[in-house]
Amino acid sequence: MDTIEIMKISEGVEWAAHCCLLLDWMGEDGPVSTARLAAGYGLPAAYLNKQLQPLVKAGILTSTAGKKGGFRLARPLGEVTLMDVLAAIEGPAEAFQCAEIRQNGVWADLPASAFRAPCAIDAAMRGAELEWRRALAARTLASIQSDAELQAPGLRTQVREWYARPRQ
Amino acid sequence: MDTIEIMKISEGVEWAAHCCLLLDWMGEDGPVSTARLAAGYGLPAAYLNKQLQPLVKAGILTSTAGKKGGFRLARPLGEVTLMDVLAAIEGPAEAFQCAEIRQNGVWADLPASAFRAPCAIDAAMRGAELEWRRALAARTLASIQSDAELQAPGLRTQVREWYARPRQ
DNA sequence: GCGCGGCTACTCGGATATAAACTGTCCGAGTAGCACTGG
DNA sequence: CCAGTGCTACTCGGACAGTTTATATCCGAGTAGCCGCGC
DSSP, X not given: OOOOOOSOXXXXXXXXXXXXXXXXXXXXXXXXXXXXXXXXXXXXXXXXXXXXXXXXXXXXXXXXXXXXXXXXXXXXXXXXXXXXXXXXXXXXXXXXXXXXXXXXXXXXXXXXXXXXXXXXXXXXXHHHHHHHHHHHHTOBHHHHHHHHHHHSTTHHHHHHHHHHSOOO | OOOOOOSOOOHHHHHHHHHHHHHHHTGGGOOBOHHHHHHHHTOXXXXXXXXXXXXXXXXXXXXXXXXXXXXXXXXXXXGOBHHHHHHHHHOSSOSOOOOOGGGTTGGGGSOGGGGTXXXXXXXXXXXXXXXXXXXXHTOBHHHHXXXXXXXXXXXXXXXXXXXXXXXX
């Protein structure tokens, strides 16, 4: 087994996005607890809870404690982008971090003016990453939900029925 | 200190890109050993060697052993893109890996036809990532080198002089 | 003088430790509902 | 019957381990140059 899977985005991003969609579908029924969310996707409940916490801090979800508590959307899905979800979990830092190694050796003797302009490699990487972030920011969870419902009509009621049915 | 720096791209990518540029500048002087490359950027030599190995396997560099051995560019910088370098080191896998968690719980009872279409979240993430990869593939190392030389004219000769000068 | 053989120094390449991050689990503080009690 | 109060069950939130990945280092196989020797 030699599966290469590096530069991986935390799976928490996928979990969080799915949960946001589900929270919208279940929105009228009040908060949904971590246990129920996890059951709906076959995920470890405690870890899912840990992954959703940053979304609360980011203002995407609200959490209520107590007997009938759980998570709820803090704002409509149309105002939440994939970029918001990813930034909440993975952090705002960029994927490529230039260490300015050019200043360590060969270029150490160059005048400081040579470093006014950013490293050309860094600039190119940042530019490409910006494209990525722009595409993510242009995509709201509402549009994704719309796509999902288009692929499988009646998804909303189906989900609500599944959750209404008593779990074994 | 709580600096968030996740979803990080391996620093080997930056090292490799810089080394490719330098190998082009030094191209006429024969192979450049890991030790000299590392000295030029203040990097750990053994680890840099480890990072450059995938570039050899990817056909970007060629390595020659022996007394005056080292690394050399396998093809001109105009035929090497940032995407090539990143794919060589980080692997060809995509950053976002959809685990299809939708099939685990709520949607388990849906007919198989509902899963013919890919997960809407996965589709959106892949689309954004594709933009990123496209931008990286459009950028050759030659164009980056051109930018660097534009910012600091005479860089080529300066680098060659630094390497010609005996190290202390 | 010239060719050849052995030697040496240096190279890459992979196997081996160490540190960091991600993944997963557990328990406690706190709260909202609810039942009970007294008026 | 109704309001107040204490209790209980359930929630999130953060503190605590296990496992994979990234980082760093070291040593061996192998090669190219070079020196010395013999012809």
